[in-house]
Amino acid sequence: xxxxxxxxxxxxxxxxxxxxxxxxxxxxxxxxxxxxxxxxxxxxxxxxxxxxxxxxxxxxxxxxxxxxxxxxxxxxxxxxxxxxxxxxxxxxxxxxxxxxxxxxxxxxxxxxxxxxxxxxxxxxxxxxxxxxxxxxxxxxxxxxxxxxxxxxxxxxxxxxxxxxxxxxxxxxxxxxxxxxxxxxxxxxxxxxxxxxxxxxxxxxxxxxxxxxxxxxxxxxxxxxxxxxxxxxxxxxxxxxxxxxxxxxxxxxxxxxxxxxxxxxxxxxxxxxxxxxxxxxxxxxxxxxxxxxxxxxxxxxxxxxxxxxxxxxxxxxxxxxxxxxxxxxxxxxxxxxxxxxxxxxxxxxxxxxxxxxxxxxxxxxxxxxxxxxxxxxxxxxxxxxxxxxxxxxxxxxx
Numbered sequence: 436x437x438x439x440x441x442x443x444x445x446x447x448x449x450x451x452x453x454x455x456x457x458x459x460x461x462x463x464x465x466x467x468x469x470x471x472x473x474x475x476x477x478x479x480x481x482x483x484x485x486x487x488x489x490x491x492x493x494x495x496x497x498x499x500x501x502x503x504x505x506x507x508x509x510x511x512x513x514x515x516x517x518x519x520x521x522x523x524x525x526x527x528x529x530x531x532x533x534x535x536x537x538x539x540x541x542x543x544x545x546x547x548x549x550x551x552x553x554x555x556x557x558x559x560x561x562x563x564x565x566x567x568x569x570x571x572x573x574x575x576x577x578x579x580x581x582x583x584x585x586x587x588x589x590x591x592x593x594x595x596x597x598x599x600x601x602x603x604x605x606x607x608x609x610x611x612x613x614x615x616x617x618x619x620x621x622x623x624x625x626x627x628x629x630x631x632x633x634x635x636x637x638x639x640x641x642x643x644x645x646x647x648x649x650x651x652x653x654x655x656x657x658x659x660x661x662x663x664x665x666x667x668x669x670x671x672x673x674x675x676x677x678x679x680x681x682x683x684x685x686x687x688x689x690x691x692x693x694x695x696x697x698x699x700x701x702x703x704x705x706x707x708x709x710x711x712x713x714x715x716x717x718x719x720x721x722x723x724x725x726x727x728x729x730x731x732x733x734x735x736x737x738x739x740x741x742x743x744x745x746x747x748x749x750x751x752x753x754x755x756x757x758x759x760x761x762x763x764x765x766x767x768x769x770x771x772x773x774x775x776x777x778x779x780x781x782x783x784x785x786x787x788x789x790x791x792x793x794x795x796x797x798x799x800x801x802x803x804x805x806x807x808x809x810x811x812x813x814x815x816x817x818x819x820x821x822x823x824x825x826x827x828x829x830x831x832x
Contacts, residue, residue: 465752466759468712469808473709473763473801476794477703479773482801483694485792488625490766494683496659499572501652501669504676508689509542509650516647516673522654527665529655531566538656539563540634543643545610547599558595559631560610563779564637570653579604579619584635589615589641592629593622594788597775602632613642627686630788653682705804712759713812748817749810756809760802766795 474511501522506512516524516539530536542561549556565584568574582588596602606617615634623629640646656662659681666679680688772793 436491461775465755465809465812466762469759469805470762470766472705472708472712472808473760473805474766476701476705476804477767477797477801478791480698480706480797481767481771481791482696483775483792483793484797485698485789487690487694487796488703488792489787491830494681494686495572496681496683497656498626498663498682499654499656499662499665500680500685501654502650502678502712503679505755506676506678508669509540509761512679514539514568514649514652516649517777518677519649519652521672521675522677525665525668526587527656527661527668529657531569536566536569538567538570538653540567540653541636541645541648541650542613542631542637543639545632547564547595547602547608550600553600556601560589560639561631561633562636563633564636564773566655567633569656570628571628571663573620573624573626574628576827577622581615582618582634585638586616586635587613589617589632589634590619590621591617591636592631592788593620594625594629594775594818595632595761596620598630605696611642620738625790627789640641662819681796695704709808712808749813752809752813753806753816756805756807757802757811758811760805762799763805764793764801768798 436648500507501514502512503514519537519539523535527536528535540561540563542559544557545560546555547558548554555782568581576590577593579590582590591602599607602620603615604617604619608617609615621629621633636649640648654665656665660680664680669675669677670678771791773790775788775790
């Protein structure tokens, strides 16, 4: 494109953009259509981001998860008391007060009514070892105190306390055949642990007739680099058949199914709504071209080329798409970001609590989608404007 064509493009584009307020009603239709699609797209994907974040926040590279060999999750795993001791006594495990920093754990599923609907939901009830809180590096008590080992006492995650009824410090609840005293509420930087209830592992074994079995062991490694040697050592022990991974890898694997499902659903919703937004943009830009038939013909008659005309119509469409994308992202951030909800974690068949998370990357993705919709919606009208006969256009009323 030569210098003259660039000047023509700039002049026609600026003229079109200055005239957008005179076509406010039709322009708003396209803008709102794009904004609605972007809002839904970002809102749905923020659910996936929130679910992924709540699991990834729980994982650390220097904490190893040990399950029974062949198990993909804790629910399918099983370890004996002797095996948990062998797992914890490896030289790669940090020791404190002459004891390994490890937490043999198990959990059962309990029914707890949702705060909003009263419908019973599956909540993880986890039995933990004495170093469980130290292995969650962002753990802190918000109210009350830690449960007393050997007693029917529990602490409740902050998210679970918000989502489910009766989980307040100082209250007593009945799960199974036992009354449990809620000693306190804890937080863990929004991780999956905040949707759980914790108690002493030995107490949980006795209350739910689990003998001396466990489902997993968490251990604090001296360094993330020790993971390979630790895994090789345990797998070489004939008394053990285990699967070893970092805690971060474990939770990433757990989040894969639900995040893929949410992102697939979000994609199809965005495509279906995008078709409607494209038609709105087409209608707006066709109307714009129709009302400017004589103006475009005059420009062509005095020497303006087809490329500046096409580009000017596309520029107007892209401006509307950008405005719609910005509005949609802002609406998604205001309407979705930080909203706490819960859903089924299909890896553990229990309820997991998380917050919608509208990230900068998601907002950029929404803006790009809005621009693409506007570009598609403005392309055909732009080509029509460039191809229309000058004589016919000058005769238009």
